[in-house]
Amino acid sequence: RRVTGTVTSDEDGLPIPGATVLVKDTSVGAATDIDGKYSLTLPENGTVLVFSFIGMATQEIPVSGQSVIDVVLEFDASELSEVVVTAMGIERNKNELAYSAQQVQGDQVSRTRSADFVSTLSGKVAGLDIRSNNTMGGSTNVVIRGYSSISGNNQALFVIDGVPVSNANNSPSAVDFGNTASDINPDNIESINVLKGAAATALYGSRAANGVIMITTKKGKKNSMSIDINSGVIWSSMDKSTFVEYQKEYGAGYIQSFRASQDLGSGEAPVVRFQDDASYGPAFDPNLQVYHWDAIDPTSPNFGKTKPWVAAENDPSAYYETGLNSNQSITISGGGDETTFNLGYTRNDIKGNLPNSTIDKNMVNFSAAxxxxxxxxxxxxxxxxxxEGIGRYGVGYNGTNPNQQFRQWWQTNVDVREQESAYFRNRQNETWNWNGANTGPIYSDNIYWSRYENYSNDARDNIYGYIMLNYELTDWMSVMGRATLNATTDMQEERLAVGSAGVPFYSRYNRDFKESNYDLMLNFDRDISEDLSFNGLLGGNIRREETSSIDASTNGGLVVPRLYSLSNTVNPMTPPVEGYSRRGVDGIYANANFGYREKLFLELSARQDKSTTLPEGDNTYFYPAAGLNYVLNDALKNVSWISAGKIRANYAEVGNDAAPLSVYDIYDKPTAFGSIPLFSLPSTKNNSNLKPERQKSYEAGLEMDFFNSLFGFDFTVYQTNTVDQILPVDITAATGYTRRYVNAGEVENRGFEVSAYVTPIQTNNFTWDMRLNFSRNRNEVISLYGEGDSKVENVPLASFQGGVSVNAAVGHPYGVIRGNDFVYTNGQRTVDENGYYMVGADPSTIIGDPNPDWLGGINNTFTYKGLSLAFLIDIRKGGDVWSLDRWYGDATGIYPETAGLNDKGNPSRLPVSEGGGMLLPGVKEDGTPNDIYAENQNGDGQTPLGYAANNYVGTPRSLYIYDGSYVKLRELVLSYSLPSSIFGSNSAIKKIDLELVGRNLWIIHKNMEYSDPEEGLGNGNSARGYQSGAYPAMRNYGFNVKLNF
Amino acid sequence: VPSETLFSNAVKNLTDALTSASVNSNNYRFYVQHWTATTYLDEPRYNMTSRIIPQNMWQSLYRDVLSDLKESKRLVMENTATIESVKNNQLAQIEIMEVYAWSVLLNTFGDVPYTQALDPENSLPVYDDAQTTYNAILVRLNDALSLINDTAAGYADGDLLYEGDMEKWVMFGNSLKLKLAMVIADVDAAQAKSLVEQAAPNVFTSNDDNAVLRYLSSQPNNNPVSNSVTGIYSTREDYVAANTLVDIMNDLEDPRRQQFFTQVDGEYVGGIYGYTNSYPDFSTVSAKVAAPDNEGLLLDYSEVSFLLAEALERGFAVGGTIEDHYNEAITASIEYWGGTSAEVDAYLGQSSVAYNSAAGDWKDKIGTQKWIALYNRGFDAWLEWRRLDAPTLLPPVEGLVVPLRLIYPVNEATLNGTNKNAASAAIGGDSSATPLWWNVN
Known part of the structure; x- marks a missing residue:
């Protein structure tokens, strides 16, 4: 008797080819064909059919005399039966893995339409530390399981369908041009698998030591045709809790007086201290008429006129505009009998929150098999x-960053709307910050002039792809050959217009990067016996990288205003800075997986690399990995509330080569002195004895599913030690160099990660799913270099303005912040005889640690029929930040803390003799409570806070250490799938999804006032823990419409 | 590469470091109260840490000057194609510049790494006793002078100071010897006397002999002052002339004021030292000083003449009379800045200037005039002020101390802490108020 039928998927209703149909308790079975159809002959004793497919819940159906049995298979909720893509693109059942791997579906990262999809991973994966800057299309740091390399790259590797793609940050100047991973099209992502530990990534070799973000793109299905259209618009506006609140009592000046009265057209009147970029000046008085900055501007209706002395109606928060991110994409996918294809096009237009800022992206994706x-x-x-970008944001202490003015050097009497009309009247630099002679800007340009005239523009072409052949030699062995390419071409132009503060220039930066990989791989999959399964691979990889760049700038100014070309230079150009480096790594690798009765799995892998960036003859290094995994399902069969479980452990080593050009010494070539050539020794001493660095890691984990997969968790503990690090360490200049490459140092990261899911409510129509991620990493610098007396205890990673530095210090977490501390008396902050904080003598006291205590994410999804509401709460606990913004801003009198009433009820900016002054919390040197009011305005610019405190020695730097903890409502998505019943079975439209999305809508909790604690300084190892000219956070909200044909 | 290119680079970097007016590295013009700031008072109030001033100075001298000089010396030694006498002259040129650079380090910080310095394999060099080291460089200077054969060539095109004129190098070396020997006159009078007397016959005899680097007008080879003051390379208005200097020069009706400063309403007005000053209300640096191609001075005839006057006051036999040397020094300075002989005569004719009638002891007379003559040469003005203690300079507010040295770079504490701490203890504390070993009177 024959039984036939079709197996379809519950998710998309499409047929499932290759599903297994077995007659229970027999060896009779069949597989479904391309249309999901099967046909088999039922034996005598056959009464039940078992339908199974990888990743879907197995179903048993009694035949009961039917001859046609159609089955809809449901995706298996059990995390453990998930299919995940592992290193080298190999699909594995999660059950078999001896390491932690956490997968995120594509729609999770595409729906909120961040300019860089990477930032949307924040809170979704345990152990992943994402720090995004609030700049338009700006830098994102992706660090997995903590910082392990003292001075090398700590960013995760991105691999798309087996193609390693660059996530470089090419921002040679102060402008943040972002990371190249933002070129990846989120609409084309099927899933993202985060491989965290060395065991998971060992096959990728050294570069994957920081973990891998493995992206699988969407593929077409055979004999089908599908068109997806996704259209979305997202608006963004400033979260005011992350911006400055301005005091509104005092205006321009470092001292409480105006410039001498002058007649600028309407009689003698006080003149504002235009040149003072501070707000410690005279108290506002609406009855007082003074000459403001626009009295100097001949195009202004207020030219030569006085105006009342009042606070600005529009403070700099009005400078931030509403951003717009529009995204349109179409994907056509499908296939015939022997082919599949996927073709997508996405257009993404971003208008930033600063005036004159846009990014336009065009993305084309094609794949076929x-x-x-x-x-x-x-x-x-x-x-x-x-x-293509225009007007990307400047970061840090730089004129291209408007927050340098807004947060550090600002006059509260300046109205940004008036600045705007002053610029647009004549497109001239009518600044609020005139020089002493009122002829031009002294420090700061008109804030609209700088955006519309001194903007940067950039373009990047990014190509990646592969060609792959797979040949099945036998039914258990296949050979795969693959060539991959990733190439980027960057062009960046920057300019400073004639009339700006500073020497006008035009500069141009071009960079080409190319990486190609050639893999040849033999894959084995053969069961050794009924009980013992085996699969494995043997492969070789050839990697070639080439980077070249040129950075040229005019010299001494521009001859013709508004003409931006290198030939428009005033003085002869200095030679451009050229860069060229290559790297070649040849690797061979092997991997073997043994499975015993689907219960016990052993994975072994090994790789040997030979790199051109290490000294010749000593550039080959080998590293192994091993993992063991035990599936508990059978052992726990009798515990009914446990549905699945496994326990796993692994050990892995990864070797790593040096950065290019760190082995042999070369001379620097400064610009010639006229006709006299100059050469110089470089400031970094290279090392011809470098050996590969090595990372050793242990990991163990337990994964459990309970109550028929209503609840489950994955718990992982790990420890990673990175030893023999290749470090360009700072050394005393007394050696003739300021840096030197050495092989030394050890950093340890250990911690645990939990990802858990729970379905508290599940009824026919309503489901509540929760997904939790928690990770805690402890990081310690175990050693640096040198022995005995010459042992080095500290390596500065960066020294920052304001007198603080970020360091790797032995016995401390990576990146500790050093600076002057308070002088403590009985644990209390001590003030001197004038009431100012005393400053500790040691400027290298550890005052902060930028590493978070833990990270967490809580994702809730409520589904009612076609309606679903999801929100993600993203949490960071701890992680210190030092603020240059407050260090300067408190000394320039911008922030409310610098004004207002003291506890006597008098304005604190009155002289102490008149009841004013500021009483700083603390004690006097004799230990008694402080009762000395510090002058808050002593007539020569000295202040109680910030850099001008304590006779310009400044406040103890530790006053400006903030706890960077936050709780953010990171995502909120309300989506509705129109019921399929409204489309007829012949309708072209198969599916319509509507989504309302919000991102970064609400910072539920933070401890840092006036700023977003997540904000850092661009990209890299020293980018965290320091804020200068921080951008405010932006709230994003909008909608998406998804159509499927 | 040719060793000459490293030598040229080192000479340029040394001149840059000493000439610069960047608040990040060179604030000596503040310390001697020639200039003061308009708005940002950290540096005129002697804060050395919020900008990494000592570190920048330290790096310039070790990494950008001494390291290249050492390398150029290595390349000279390796060179087999050059004849011995030329090689010796080149080595002497290098040595003289090395001694100059070491003297700046020693006279800035006190004890510094010397014997173990400039070796990248030893990242924790010990600090050597400053006086011992100073004596060692004096010996090296003597040896260098004895190497010179002034009939042979040395570095020529790449010699940014004298274009290969070895006779001038003999004068420069001897003038340097005179200057460096005088620094230790209060602690080691015997050695000072002997060296001064050896050097005196061969020192500069006119402004034509000055050790100057002729800057070009375009960056990066312009005079670094032009990067920091209002002009084509900067819009900043950070500096005005300090009242300390302007008031004294006004009293003396000094003819150099017009070359030193700008005028405000036809007068020279100095800003109050160490307080906020409104830029348009005060005299600032002259166009001559601000010019991108203004030359940089390493040592000049005026300075040498003051030293000869001082030598006679100290009883060293250098020939001439005190008054002649003193007058010569002032004359050389006024003429250097572009003054006329009539201006010289009028100036010297004043009783407040004339050596026999000017106020105070010889240190006051020479010290004050030298302090004026060393305008725009902050480091040397600071060195001479510390030595001669004249004129009297008061800190802007009570409790501050006019720096007597730069503190060690902050990052030395983390890079070479043990040795730095030992040195701090040895010199009497790593404070800007700790006098250097020769600063005893």
Whole structure:
């Protein structure tokens, strides 16, 4: 008797090819064909059919005399039966893995339409520390399981369908041009798997030591045709809790007086101290008429006129505009009998929150596969992204960053709307910050002039793709050959217009990067016996990288205003800075997986690399990994509330080579002195004895599912030690160099991660799912270099303005912040005889640690029929930040703390003799409570807080250490899928989803006033723990419409 | 590469470091109260840490000057194609510049790494006793002078100071010897006397002999002052002339004021030292000083003449009379800045200037005039002020101390802490108020 039928998926209703249909308790079975159809002959004793497919819940259906049995398979909720993509693109059942791997679905990262999809991973994966800057399309740091390399790269590797793609940050100047991973099209992502530990990534070799973000793109399905259209618009506006609140009592000046009265057109009147970029000046008085900055501007209706002395109506928060991010994408996918393809195009237009800022992206993705013969499969992919930016944001202490003015050097009497009309009247630099002679800007330009005239523009072409052949030699062995390419071309232009503060210039930076990989891999999959399964691979990899760059700038100014070309230079140009480096790594690798009765799995892998960046003859290094995994399902079979479980452990080593050009010494070539050539020794001493650095890691974990997968968790503990690090360490200049490459140092990261899910409510129509991620990493610098007396205890990673530095210090977490501390008396902050804080003598006291105590994410999804509401709460506990913004801003009198009433009820900016002054919390040197009011305005610019405190020695730097903890409502998504019943079965439209999305809508809790604690300084190892000109956080909200044909 | 290119680079970097007016590295013009700031008072109030001033100075001298000089010396030694006498002259040129650079380090910080310095394999060099080291560089200077054969060539095109004129190098070396020997006159009078007397016959005899680097007008080879003051390379208005200097020069009706400063309503007005000053209300640096191609001075005839006058006051036999040397020094300075002989005569004719009638002891007379003559040469003015203690300079507010040295770079505490701490203890504390070993009177 024959039984036939079709197996379809519950998710998309499409047929499932290759599903297994077995007659229970027999060896009779069949597999579904390309249309999901099967047909089998039922034996005598056959009464029940078992339908199974990888990743889906197995179903048993009694035949009961039916001859046609159609089955809809449901995706298996059990995390443990998930199929995940592991290193080298190999699909594995999660059950078999001896390491932690956490997967995120594509729609999770595409729906909130961040300019950089990477930032949307924050809170979704345990152990992943994402720090995004609030700049438009700006830098994102992606660090997995803590910082392990003292001075090398700590960023995760990105791999798309087996193609390693660059996530470089090419921002040679103070402008944040972002990371190249932002070129990846989120609409094209099927899933993201985060491989965290060395065991998971060992096959990728050294570069994957920081973990891998493995992206699988969407592929077409055979004999189908599907068109997806996704259209979305997201608006963004400033979260005011992350911006400055301005005091509104005092205006321009470092001292409480105006410039001498002058007649600028309307009689003698006081003149504002335009040149003072501070707000410690005279108290506002609406009855007092004074000459403001616009009295100097001949185009202004207020030219030569006085105006009342009042606080600005529009403070700099009005400078931030509403941003707009529009995203339109279309994906066509499908296939025939032997082919599949996927073609997508996405257009993304971003208008930033600063005036004159845009990013336009065009992304084309194509992939196809062809079964040329039964045994040979050819597949290829080509992806192209072009990104064009105008007016990218400057970061840090720089004139291209308006927050340098707004947070540090500002006059509260300046109205930004008036600045705006002053610029647009004549497109001239009508600044609020005139020089002494009122002829031009002294420090700060008109804030609109700087955005519309001194903007940067950039373009990047990013290409990645592969060609792959797979040939099945036998039914248990196949050979795969693959060539991959990632190439980027960057062009960046920056300018400073004639008339700006500073020497006008035009500069141009071009960079080309190319990486190609060639892999040849033999794959084995053969069960050794009924009980013992085996699969493995043996492969070789050739990697070639090439980077070249040129950075040229005019010299001494521009001859013709508004003409931006290198030939428009006033003085002859100095030679451009050229860069060229190559790296080649050849690797061979092997991997073997043994499974015993689907219960016990052993994974072994090894790799040997040979790198051109290490000294010749000593550039080959080998590293192994091993993992063991035990599935508890059978052992726990009798515990009914446990549905699945496994326990795993692994050990892995990864070797790493040096950065290019760190082995042999070369001379620097400064610009010639006229016709006299100059050469110089470089400031970094290279090392011809470098050996590979090595990372050793242990990991153990337990994964459990309970109550039929209503609740489950994955718990992982790990320890990673990175030893023999290749460090360009700072050394005393007394050696003739300020840096030197050494092989030394050890950093330890240990911690645990939990990811858990729970479905508190599940009824036919309503489901509540929760997903929790928690990770805690402890980081310690175990050693640096040198022995005995010459042992080095500290390596500064960066020294920052304001007198603080970020360091690797032995016995401390990586990146500790050093600076002057308070002088403590009985644990209390001590003030001197004038009531100012005393400053500790040691400027290298550890005052902060930027590493978070823990990170967490809580994702809730409520589903009612087609309606679903999801929100993600993203939490960081701890992680210190030092604020240069407050260090300067408190000394320039911008912030409310610098004004207002003291506890006597008098304005604190009155002289102490008149009842004013500021009483700083603390004690006097004799230990008694402080009762000395410090002058808050002593007539020569000295202040109680910030850099001008204590006779310009400044306040103890530790006053400006903030706890960077936050709790953020990171995402809120309300989506509705129109019921399929409204489309007829012949309708072209198969599916319509509507989504309302919000991102960063609410900072539920933070401890840092006036700023977003997440904000850092661009990208890299020293980017955290320091804020200068921080951008405010932006709230994003909008909608998406998804159509499927 | 040719060793000459490293030598040229080192000479330029040394001149830059000493000439610069960047608040990040060179604030000596504040310390001697030639200039003061308009708005940002950290540096005129002697804060050395919020900008890493000592570190920048330290790096310039060790990494950008001494390291290249050492390398150029290595390349000279390796060179087999050059004849011995030329090589010796080149080595002497290098040595003289090395001694100059070491003297700046020693006279800035006190004890510094010397014997173990400039070796990247030893990242924790010990600090050597300053006086011992100073004596060692004096010996090296003598040796260098004895190497010179002034009939042979040395570095020529790449010699940014004298274009290969070895006779001038003999004068420069001897003038340097005179200057460095005088620094220790209060602690080691015997050695000072002997060296001064050896050097005196061969020192500069006119402004033509000055050790100057002729800057170009375009960056990065312009005079670094032009990067920091209002002009084509900067819009900043950070500096005005300090009242300390302007008031004294006004009293003396000094003819150099017009070359030193700008005028405000036809007068020279100095800003109050160490307090906020409104830029338009005060005299600032002259166009000559602000010019991108203004030359940088390492040692000049005026300075040498003052030293000869001082030598006679100290009883060293250098020939001439005190008054002649003193007058010569002032004349050389006024003429250097572009003054006329009539201005010289009028100036010297004043009783407040004339050596026999000017106020105070010889230190006051020479010290005050030298302090004026060393305008725009902050480091040397500071060195001479510390030595001669004249004129009297008061800190802007009570409790501050006019720096007697730079503190050690902050990052030395983390990079070479043990040795730095030992040195701090040895010199009597790592404070800007700790006098250097020769600063005893």
């Amino acid at each position: 062809y079964n040329a013969t039964e045994k040979l499969t050819v597949s290829a992919s080509a992806n192209y992204t072009r990104t």
